[in-house]
Amino acid sequence: MLKTLRQIARTGIVTEPPPPPADELRVREALGERVGSVLGRALCIRQVDAGSCNGCELEIHALGNPIYNIEALGIRFVASPRHADLLLVTGPVSRHMEVALRRTYEATPDPKLVVAVGDCGACGGIFGASYASCGAVSNVIPVDVVVPGCPPSPARILAGILAALRGPAVDAPQSR
Amino acid sequence: MSLSRWLPHEARATQGAEVAAISVAAQDWRGFAQDVAAAGGRLLALWATPRQPGVHTLHAVAVAPSQALFATATLPAGTPHYAGIEDVFPAARRLQRALFDLTGLRSTDADTRPWLRHAAWPVDAFPLADAAMPTPASQPVDDYAFVRVEGDGVHEIPVGPVHAGIIEPGHFRFSVVGEKVLRLEQRLGYVHKGIERRFTELPILEGHRLAARVSGDSGVAFSWAYCRALEQMSAVELPGRASWLRALALELERIANHLGDLGALGNDAGFAFGLAQFLRLKERLLRATAEALGQRYLLDFVVPGGTRTDPGSAGAALLSRCLDELASELPVLRGIYEEHTGLRDRFAGAGTLAPELAAWLGVVGLAGRASGQPLDLRLDAPVTPYPALGVRRCTQAGGDVLARVNLRFDELNEALRLVRNILGSLPAGAHSIEVPTPSVGAAAAGLIEGWRGPVVMGLEAGPDGTIRRCHPQDPSWHNWPALEHAVIGNIVPDFPLINKSFNLSYSGHDL
Numbered sequence: 001m002l003k004t005l006r007q008i009a010r011t012g013i014v015t016e017p018p019p020p021p022a023d024e025l026r027v028r029e030a031l032g033e034r035v036g037s038v039l040g041r042a043l044c045i046r047q048v049d050a051g052s053c054n055g056c057e058l059e060i061h062a063l064g065n066p067i068y069n070i071e072a073l074g075i076r077f078v079a080s081p082r083h084a085d086l087l088l089v090t091g092p093v094s095r096h097m098e099v100a101l102r103r104t105y106e107a108t109p110d111p112k113l114v115v116a117v118g119d120c121g122a123c124g125g126i127f128g129a130s131y132a133s134c135g136a137v138s139n140v141i142p143v144d145v146v147v148p149g150c151p152p153s154p155a156r157i158l159a160g161i162l163a164a165l166r167g168p169a170v171d172a173p174q175s176r
Numbered sequence: 177m178s179l180s181r182w183l184p185h186e187a188r189a190t191q192g193a194e195v196a197a198i199s200v201a202a203q204d205w206r207g208f209a210q211d212v213a214a215a216g217g218r219l220l221a222l223w224a225t226p227r228q229p230g231v232h233t234l235h236a237v238a239v240a241p242s243q244a245l246f247a248t249a250t251l252p253a254g255t256p257h258y259a260g261i262e263d264v265f266p267a268a269r270r271l272q273r274a275l276f277d278l279t280g281l282r283s284t285d286a287d288t289r290p291w292l293r294h295a296a297w298p299v300d301a302f303p304l305a306d307a308a309m310p311t312p313a314s315q316p317v318d319d320y321a322f323v324r325v326e327g328d329g330v331h332e333i334p335v336g337p338v339h340a341g342i343i344e345p346g347h348f349r350f351s352v353v354g355e356k357v358l359r360l361e362q363r364l365g366y367v368h369k370g371i372e373r374r375f376t377e378l379p380i381l382e383g384h385r386l387a388a389r390v391s392g393d394s395g396v397a398f399s400w401a402y403c404r405a406l407e408q409m410s411a412v413e414l415p416g417r418a419s420w421l422r423a424l425a426l427e428l429e430r431i432a433n434h435l436g437d438l439g440a441l442g443n444d445a446g447f448a449f450g451l452a453q454f455l456r457l458k459e460r461l462l463r464a465t466a467e468a469l470g471q472r473y474l475l476d477f478v479v480p481g482g483t484r485t486d487p488g489s490a491g492a493a494l495l496s497r498c499l500d501e502l503a504s505e506l507p508v509l510r511g512i513y514e515e516h517t518g519l520r521d522r523f524a525g526a527g528t529l530a531p532e533l534a535a536w537l538g539v540v541g542l543a544g545r546a547s548g549q550p551l552d553l554r555l556d557a558p559v560t561p562y563p564a565l566g567v568r569r570c571t572q573a574g575g576d577v578l579a580r581v582n583l584r585f586d587e588l589n590e591a592l593r594l595v596r597n598i599l600g601s602l603p604a605g606a607h608s609i610e611v612p613t614p615s616v617g618a619a620a621a622g623l624i625e626g627w628r629g630p631v632v633m634g635l636e637a638g639p640d641g642t643i644r645r646c647h648p649q650d651p652s653w654h655n656w657p658a659l660e661h662a663v664i665g666n667i668v669p670d671f672p673l674i675n676k677s678f679n680l681s682y683s684g685h686d687l
Contacts, residue, residue: 003512004449014456047342051367053683055392055473060342061436062462065455079340094686095296096366097345099316100337126386131303131310132296132370151392151473 015069021166022159025145027138042074043165046084046108050101050140051094051133055151056118060088062154070158081107086164087114088157089141091121093134105141113164115145117157122148179215179240182208182247194408194559195237195244195621202249202258205234209261209268212238212245218538218551219265220623221632221649222272224279226305232281234258237621237632237649244557246621246634251281260285267538267654278304278372292365292686294318303373304645325351325359333668337366341672344682348671355667360660368686375646376638380406381480381613383643387633388475390648391684395475396422396429397626398633398648398684403480404559404622405635409614416603418482419560424598425474425483427591428465428495430627431502432458432473434584434591437679441581442513444673445522453509457502464498467491482608492599499599503592510585523578527662527674530575539658541629541651543678546583547575553625565594575662580677613641628652628681650684 049057063070064077078084081104093101105114116137119125124135137143147160182198200208212219217240225233230253238245251258260283262269272283273291280302282288290299295318297303297310325332330353337345347363371390375383387402388395400422407414435458442450462472468491469477470484477484487495513519529539531548540551550571554562570586572579619636629651638644659678663671 003508003515007453007508007512008449011453011456048338049342049344049367051369051683052344053389053392054344054681055389055395055475057342057344058393058436058473062455062459064451065459066452067456067459077342081338092369094367094369095312096294096368097337100345100366104338126389127369127371127374130370130374131312132368132373150389150475153472 011066014066015072016067018068018073018162019155019159021162022147022156023163023166025147025160025163027143027146043086043161044076044078044084045086045088045161046078046081046104047088047090048101048104049090050097050137051092051127052090052118052120056090056121059151059154059157060090060117063158068154068158075161081105082109084108085112086161087112087141088117088161089114089121089137090117091135091137092124092127092129093137093140095132095134098134098140101140113145114141114143115147115160115164116143117147117160118152119148119150122146125150179211179217179243182211182245183243194404194557195246195623197246197248197620200247200249202234202251202255205249206259206261206264208247209236209264212240213264215240217241218540219261219268220540220630220654221621221634221647222268222275223634223647223649224275224281225636225645226279226281226302228253230254232279234281235634235647237623237634239551239553239557239623239630242556244621244623248619257282257284259283265538266536267657270657271653278302280305289321292368294320294365294368296368303370320363322349322361322363323359329353330358346682350668350671352668355669357663357666357668357671360663360671362656362660364656364682365686367683371687372645372647375643378643379641380635380637380643381611381641383635383646384479385476387646387648388478390687391650391681392473392475393433393681394429394626394628394631394650394684395473396425396478397624397631399475399478400426401622401624401631401633401648402635402646403478404624405620405633406480406614406622407611408620408622409618409635409637410612412481412609412611414482414560415606415609416561417486417605417607418609420598420602421483421486421607422478423561423565424595425469425477426624426626427595427598428461429474430591431588431595432461432465433627434588435461437676438513438581438584438588440676441523441577441673442519444676445519447516447519450509450513450519457505461498461502464495468495479608480611482606484608486607492602496596496599499592499595506585506588506592513581520578522670522673523581524576526577526670527666527677528574528576529658529662531573533661534575534658537658537661538654540654541625542583542587542627543580543655543658544629545570546572546579548573551630553623553630557623559624561598565597567594577673577677613637616644626651628679629655648684648687650681652680652682652685655680656685
């Protein structure tokens with residue numbers, strides 16, 4: 001126990017400030033202003049691997065480390081889509097995961113956001129679309145923010161999540 | 177019958193050659209498998225290549241003591257079934273089922289359930305045999321025949337494909353009484369994205385990029401195995417520095433994955449401190465890797481003929497400093513893990529895979545070595561520069577979660593030692609050379625011991641620099657069935673911990 005406490009004290013706080021939201025990654029302005037006010041900064045994320053090579057998952061894992069410390073920003077990963085405000089989806093969407101991804105999306109309460117992570121989530125990546133792959137996440141469910149990269153860095157993924165959280169521009173069309 | 181009768185004379189003369197290519201008559205397929213098993217060898221990969229309609233070649237990669245073999249058998253047209261080897265090598269069962277799903281070639285095994293095919297393509301379409309792209313089956317979800325466990329108080333818990341954590345998708349069907357697991361049956365194939373067919377659409381000199389993405393946590397292992405196959409086909413001799421830099425990358429990949437796993441294993445046992453500390457170290461390593469070699473995860477580092485970049489002396493010094501820091505912090509964390517009674521209580525005796533069972537199932541890699549199975553390709557079928565590095569073999573006999581934790585600590589220390597050796601004696605010279613396009617029909621297998629276990633790439637050249645066939649084999653194929661055994665008698669809440677201690681790949685398996 002003493003060793004553990006000593007190690008905690010020795011490590012100190014290593015958390016870095018979060019990146020600014022990367023608004024250029026936003027691809028959809030349909031959710032309306034109220035998303036920001038409804039969800040605020042306490043955001044629950046359900047991550048869905050819809051066919052990824054697991055590379056993006058490694059970088060999403062890193063968001064929880066003490067350096068990016070995503071929980072300190074009020075954002076946490078939850079175990080059920082029923083508890084989620086945002087789906088963080090990696091792709092390409094395999095045909096065998098297509099139904100599971102749709103069901104996960106439907107199980108997520110409104111208002112909800114979707115962030116597609118990685119080159120494969122963005123456009124199918126090196127796997128493309130085929131008999132076994134639907135390609136981009138947006139081919140299966142609506143997507144608000146796309147974070148390209150193979151895999152994108154944790155800072156970039158975080159910047160994408162923060163961009164999704166920011167309400168649309170004031171003059172954006174109100175869909176709800 | 178001894179194994180040597182299968183070896184061509186030149187291979188017998190050059191014992192220790194990287195991989196000996198042999199041809200086996202179709203009727204000798206089982207005999208070959210039995211001789212490999214009798215010699216203490218292991219099946220590492222199994223696949224088929226459709227030729228003209230109805231004609232297939234069957235391929236296997238096996239490693240016997242001091243010799244890796246790449247066997248090919250041609251099945252004459254009209255062969256309805258080839259002789260299955262699932263009784264010799266249990267891992268062959270799923271391999272043979274998957275092989276049918278993709279090529280239409282059926283073994284004699286009675287279990288004819290699909291394995292990789294769910295509903296993406298109909299039962300009479302074969303993605304690797306049909307020229308046209310298969311279209312989806314009419315039902316969006318199929319009905320899979322799980323084995324039912326019956327009796328008083330038995331109930332089923334279906335889990336997945338979407339899991340509660342940030343992990344890959346797969347389905348687990350538990351049959352339990354109370355909290356105790358009577359049986360686990362896995363159903364995989366959810367992340368099947370057509371990798372093997374996709375390879376045939378790529379130029380052979382660019383296939384390494386897809387190879388690296390078969391399983392993103394093993395990018396170096398897969399891309400190196402691919403490049404080794406390609407370089408054997410083209411018979412190019414790599415500059416020393418190229419091979420040494422690849423080994424540097426492979427060991428960095430091993431260290432990064434072991435650090436992540438050790439943290440996650442602490443976390444799954446309720447010790448969040450472990451996750452925070454190990455992920456902090458991993459992040460530091462990834463940043464140093466990115467600075468020295470260009471990427472956090474080295475998916476594009478290994479290229480045909482060598483490596484994409486060279487760290488130079490500045491990069492090497494930076495990595496050295498980072499590894500020195502890691503080496504000074506690890507003993508503290510290992511000490512904490514070893515003295516923490518709560519952790520030991522969760523680790524010890526959980527998910528035990530006895531050595532005898534591991535031997536029978538043919539468990540390989542990290543999970544195998546934690547159950548007393550010594551195979552390590554860095555020693556048993558080494559590529560340059562491993563013979564010069566003097567790898568020390570790490571094994572544990574316990575076969576439980578604790579053994580897999582301890583083995584990771586041991587291998588972490590050994591990998592740190594290897595990396596420091598590599599950085600201290602990197603040969604001078606070029607880090608890459610030109611690789612000519614291999615001639616049509618040339619074929620070879622590349623074998624690399626990744627952090628999870630032996631990775632195999634079978635490659636055959638098509639005309640004009642294309643790929644006729646590329647088959648990646650992840651070690652998870654051999655170890656997933658072992659997980660079904662390791663959880664029997666354990667309680668359901670221990671499953672995530674046991675599963676993590678194996679940390680098998682879904683993407684690398686589902687292809």
